[in-house]
Amino acid sequence: MGLLGGLFGKKKQEPFNFGSLHTDMHSHLIPGIDDGSKDMDDTLRMIEKFMEMGYKRIITTPHIKTGSFDNTSEIIKKGEEDVKNELAKRNIDLDFQAAAEYFFDYTFLEKVEKGDLLTFGQNHILVEYAFGQPPMGAEDMFFQLQMKGYNPILAHFERYVYYHGSVAKAEELRNRNIKIQMNIGSVIGHYGPLVQKQAEKMLKAGVVDYLASDCHRMEHLTLFEAKNQDPLFALVGQQKWLNNRL
Numbered sequence: 051m052g053l054l055g056g057l058f059g060k061k062k063q064e065p066f067n068f069g070s071l072h073t074d075m076h077s078h079l080i081p082g083i084d085d086g087s088k089d090m091d092d093t094l095r096m097i098e099k100f101m102e103m104g105y106k107r108i109i110t111t112p113h114i115k116t117g118s119f120d121n122t123s124e125i126i127k128k129g130e131e132d133v134k135n136e137l138a139k140r141n142i143d144l145d146f147q148a149a150a151e152y153f154f155d156y157t158f159l160e161k162v163e164k165g166d167l168l169t170f171g172q173n174h175i176l177v178e179y180a181f182g183q184p185p186m187g188a189e190d191m192f193f194q195l196q197m198k199g200y201n202p203i204l205a206h207f208e209r210y211v212y213y214h215g216s217v218a219k220a221e222e223l224r225n226r227n228i229k230i231q232m233n234i235g236s237v238i239g240h241y242g243p244l245v246q247k248q249a250e251k252m253l254k255a256g257v258v259d260y261l262a263s264d265c266h267r268m269e270h271l272t273l274f275e276a277k278n279q280d281p282l283f284a285l286v287g288q289q290k291w292l293n294n295r296l
């Protein structure tokens with residue numbers, strides 16, 4: 051809207067208060083283990099920015115994706131410990147935890163089998179699909195997770211182009227108690243107009259449960275702030291987000 055909205059006298063969108071989400075539950079803030087934070091300084095600067103934006107808790111979720119990011123629970127836990135120590139050293143009082151963003155493939159199923167999974171909240175687990183093609187056997191995978199007492203959340207549903215144009219799949223998953231997460235970047239068009247369109251569709255249909263940063267670098271956060279009056283934030287403000295219930 052911006053300038054045109056102003057020219058035509060439309061009411062300007064109120065700036066979205068990110069702090070109202072309380073908790074961010076999808077980001078890449080452990081230094082040097084995936085395509086997110088490069089080093090501890092980078093991590094600390096991003097954490098400070100989150101706090102400045104009003105967040106009270108950060109659950110960071112490094113990639114676990116065989117062949118690309120071969121992280122283990124141990125590597126992530128060690129990284130979590132290092133960040134927590136740095137926060138303590140600086141007297142930064144923030145609830146900081148690490149879990150993971152699991153890429154859905156056969157190696158993930160092996161981890162499910164072994165029970166080697168990093169969770170957050172009430173045994174929640176964050177899972178992502180491939181961007182290129184629809185997943186095979188995802189229903190079984192979610193069922194297995196639920197049978198073992200996990201509460202699955204599907205990451206950035208609006209970014210899967212093979213579901214674009216419909217919210218039926220999101221509805222189907224939610225009916226089976228699988229929660230849906232959306233990226234803030236999608237709301238502001240960071241991933242392009244098609245993803246933004248899908249985000250709008252989903253917000254209008256009310257089929258989203260969590261809104262998260264998926265922050266990989268500082269520019270993500272500064273962009274969110276710069277665009278906090280984008281029109282879709284009107285819809286964001288109307289949703290019942292579950293972030294603060296984790």
Ligand SMILES: [Fe+2]
Nearest residue numbers: 076077151264
């Ligand atoms: Fe992510």
